[in-house]
Amino acid sequence: MxxxxxxxxxxxxxxxxxxxxxxxxxxxxxxxxxxxxxxxxxxxxxxxxxxxxxxxxxxxxxxxxxxxxxxxxxxxxxxxxxxxxxxxxxxxxxxxxxxxVPPVSAVDRIVDMAPDLMDKVEKFLDKKKAEKEQEVL
Incomplete structure (x- = not known):
């Protein structure tokens, strides 16, 4: 055994x-x-x-x-x-x-666009913050 x-x-x-x-x-x-x-x-x-x-x-x-x-x-x-x-x-x-190869589905496109979208949102928020600071002055 x-x-x-x-x-x-x-x-x-x-x-x-x-x-x-x-x-x-x-x-x-x-x-x-x-x-x-x-x-x-x-x-x-x-x-x-x-x-x-x-x-x-x-x-x-x-x-x-x-x-x-x-x-x-x-x-x-x-x-x-x-x-x-x-x-x-x-x-x-x-x-x-x-x-x-370029993304096929809508979800793939959204995932690929996320970094650019985040950059745009960040720039928009920075711009709004700067405008508020200018109004205060």
């Missing part, structure tokens, strides 16, 4: 652990939100990407040996990285420059 204690590592477990470690090396937060790029004219660009990944592994023991000597297994993984947008920062103003 095979002993399944925690001290004994089964080859399938080791195979899955190895596969997950390799995926972790490929996909980290620096892939999703990239390192800032500073241009000579004072613009900072931050790349944003969408990452999809998957993996599978499996194996089995065969024959009469119960020591894991007759083990067969395999694993595989795939990673897909799509650039989505760049955040641009210049003079304290942040904008989103999409690099993907």
């Amino acid at each position: 095979m002993d399944n204690t925690m001290d004994q590592k089964h080859p399938v477990s080791e195979l899955m652990r190895s596969t997950i470690e390799k995926i972790h090396e490929l996909v980290d937060t620096n892939v999703i939100v990239g390192q800032p790029i500073h241009t000579p004219d004072g613009v900072t660009l931050i790349p944003i990407s969408r990452v999809n990944f998957g993996f599978g592994s499996g194996g089995g023991d065969y024959g009469k040996s119960m020591k894991g000597e007759n083990f067969g297994g395999g694993g595989g993984a795939g990673v897909k990285i799509d650039p989505v947008a760049f955040l641009t920062i210049k003079d304290g103003v942040t904008r989103v420059l999409p690099v993907a």
Whole structure:
């Protein structure tokens, strides 16, 4: 009978652990939100990407040996990285420059317009505040 204690590592477990470690090396937060790029004219660009990944592994023991000597297994993984947008920062103003296909649904358009809308609202409020201050003086 095979002993399944925690001290004994089964080859399938080791195979899955190895596969997950390799995926972790490929996909980290620096892939999703990239390192800032500073241009000579004072613009900072931050790349944003969408990452999809998957993996599978499996194996089995065969024959009469119960020591894991007759083990067969395999694993595989795939990673897909799509650039989505760049955040641009210049003079304290942040904008989103999409690099993907234009949005299809109304919700996608609203999400894409949100940074510009926020800038306009902020400028409007600043203008109203300045007008009130002028009235007080």
